[in-house]
Amino acid sequence: METVAGIVIGVIVVAALLWFFLFRDKGEGAGKLEAPTPEAKPSKKAEAPPAKAKPEPAKAAPAKAEPAAKPAAAKKAEAPVAKPAPAAEPEDEEEDEEEEEEEAAEPAAAAEPAVEAAPKKPAEPTKEAVEALRSGLDKTRGGFIARIAGLFRKKKEIDPELLNDLHEVLITADVGVKTSEKILENLRERMNNDGLSDEDAVWVALREEGRMILGKGQRDLRLPSSPSLILVVGVNGVGKTTTIGKLASRFKEQGKEVILAAGDTFRAAAVPQLEVWGRRVGCTVVKGKGKADPAAVVFDAVKKAQETGADIVIADTAGRLHTKSNLMEELKKVARSGEKALGRPVDEVLLVLDSTTGQNAIQQAAQFKDAIEVTGIALTKLDGTAKGGVILGIVDEHELPVHFIGVGERVEDLREFDAATFVQALFAKPDDETMAA
Template sequence: MGFFNRLKESLSKTRQGLVEKIENLITGRQVIDESLYEELEEALIGADVGVETSLELMETLRRRVKEQKLRDPARLKPLLQELITDELGTGDSSLNRGGPPTVILVVGVNGVGKTTTIGKLAYYYKTRGERVLLGAADTFRAAAIDQLEIWGRRVGVDVIKHREGSDPAAVAYDALQAARARKMDMLIIDTAGRLHTKSNLMEELKKIRRVLGRELSGAPHEVLLVLDATTGQNAISQARLFSEATGVTGIVLTKLDGTARGGVIIGIRRMLNIPVKFIGIGEGVEDLQPFNPQEFAAALFD
């Protein structure tokens, strides 16, 4: 099964919660009126698109309907697909490159699949001919270092590590020196899962950034925030606070296959203007892929 078909399958719950509701609202309606707009708005909010984003989408929809002089409610579904594609399509989803090596700092709260995401990222770039090194800067838990090493062996990349309890910034420093000495194309650094409300842990992330930037101009070239799609609107509050503290440059949205809340991806783009760079749709090593907004919208509405 190709990735597009797997994406369609993974979005089935979100499709039921959003697209099928839209279809049900439109079917049998004779006119486009205010009550229809209100019900469509409720469907968007119910799919975790977010209140503010849903209101703005409906305002745009009203304007387009008026401009195009539409009368048939059936025309609203393709128009909504177009609007959602436009929302998702702003911004560049490709990675910022620099160095060498390109340095990617991966952040997020506990339980979002951060270390697993790093392993899959390493696999993705290694299979495309890149030389990848991993840095185990989550030193709070020995299990985190072990998990990253397991992923490293699985995908065939080395891991730079220190002992549990070591200074994460020191790990990041050594990993960068090793990546330069070995002429790596990419260095991906794991960090401790942390609550976005813990200011001392956020300060630690800032220290890691300072150390990397001092040693290599422009580093880290990406700060990727891993978010769990099943958390819905809470993912947006996480993204906002992490962005303020660490300058998040891109989102990796995981677990889209297990939720009806996939609409949160639209709210993230509208509310925060942070590009979604990768999406995860399953447990397999190949189930993390670059985000393609047109493909996502087509899979959602197909």
Template sequence: MGFFSRLKESLTKTRQTFIEKIDQVVTGRKGIDEELYEELEEVLIQADVGVNTAMKLVERVRKGVKARNVQEASRLKDIFYEELAYLMGEKVTPIQENAEGPTVIMVVGVNGVGKTTTIGKMAYQYKEQGKKVLLAAGDTFRAAAIDQLEIWAQRVGVDIIKHQEGSDPGAVAYDAVHAARSRNVDVLLIDTAGRLHNKSNLMDELRKVHRIIAREMPGAPHEVLLVLDATTGQNALNQAKIFSEAVNVTGIALTKLDGTAKGGVVTAIVTEMAIPVKLIGIGERMDDLRPFNPKDFIDALYGKKKDDE
């Protein structure tokens, strides 16, 4: 099964709460009236598209109906597809790389979103491309986080920079940047803590780690990747806002799209945040973390077929 087919399968629950609900609203209706638009908006909000995006999308559909002089409710689904595609765009935004090497990627996000797994899968994929990869265990507050990352390093076959539990994350970042240079590493992936129970401390710490990386290697980090869990729905948007206040988040990796009914949050993230979704995770396999393609996402959401399936 190709990646598009797996993406389509992973979006089954989201399709049921999103596209199929829109079908239900439209089916059997003769004309298009205000009540229909209100129901459409309600479906979108329930599908975790978010209030702002739902209103924006329905407004675009309303204008689309008027511009095309559409009378039949059955044609609304096609207009909705077009307007959703317009809002999502077609641009695939790759992970930034430093041509002069090493590429430094700082990975942030709360505990439990799949941060360590994302780092592990990225390390595997970079290694498969023939790149030399180094991991840095910057979440020094949880012994389990250091152990987890070390297991991934062994599994993938890459080196890791780690200190003892409770040590200074800034010192880990400092050592990792210098090790990456001296060992001629292509990609350095730096894990960070994700404790949101004391938000101000965490954010101060992230800023400090970011400053140290930038000081030791001008231009770095080349990417600050925020890992979000799709199953948290609208809460993912709140997390994106919190982390953006602390550090300049340059991209989002959205994990756990498989098995969630809340995949509609992708639409909210793309349209409401000025941060591109760069990676999506749809399963446990090493290659189930892929670049985010908005067009493929919408086609998979609609259950469309691809030529290469």
């Protein structure tokens, strides 16, 4: 009996000990779970990346925009996905535009892949083409080029001093500091390698440098499928509307049906000015009522072109609004609207620059490029300035193709740009008598 009682007491003692230890462990465990509340944050952070990694669909977009062989088109197709809706946009429009962009995303993916314009082949310029351009460049040749010729009259020997003087001429001819430096560096290298023995060799080298700079990235306009949309942008007075009229005339001559979109709704006289061109060239002008929304005008113009089977829509835009940021926001909106109507990115955004503004044109290009995807340049008023050297700075610094140059006010004075012809016309060794500085 005593043994049984001993066993029972033993079991009770063991059970009590077990119960005590189990109870103590649970208490400690609970403390451990509760205490690290701060540690719970890192664990939340650890969860965060999947949320950030959400842009999965964005990653998928380039895949949709597939044509791997056409990087530029793919890049353009990505843009609306990558670009967040600009915060400056009024709220009510923001939603609409997000919807617009989503809607636009579908056709963009399904649209015919844009036909990439082949880079221009460096053909030898014809004598006639060079002659025809030369008179348009008379002022620049009379200034900048005559001054280079003047250097050789003072000095026959090609030495570092002459190259320094040449450097100064380039800078004061609005070629731009960076581009002038680059040209000079190459000329110095040629001189050190005995490649600049005399004046003729310097002219040859200048033409080669010019051709290298201006020929880079040159390509024809990319006008893939009917209708194509060319958006024409630039500050006020540079020659946008005139260039549009001249361009429309050129396309009409090629048998294309053109529609002009009166997207400068800010300046009262802008619409009638475009209408004059429309009548002159024989093409429809789509306009809004009063101070219409330019984005809506461009949208309507593209839709009209789709309905009527027109080939090209050329859209005019304002050169000035109340502020520069207003202007840039408006242009972004116009571009988005054009994109929505087309179902693909705008085909060409042609920035018009006025060569008489010299260095300012280089800065303007930077500002427009910051705001929208400029695809090419039209450089106007080369006939009225000695600052034509600015074309080298624009192309070199901004790596944009020049499609057209304006050398007068007549329709035929808008010339298709060809780097080789331009360089030959500009850097031809001048006749000493006629080109004396």
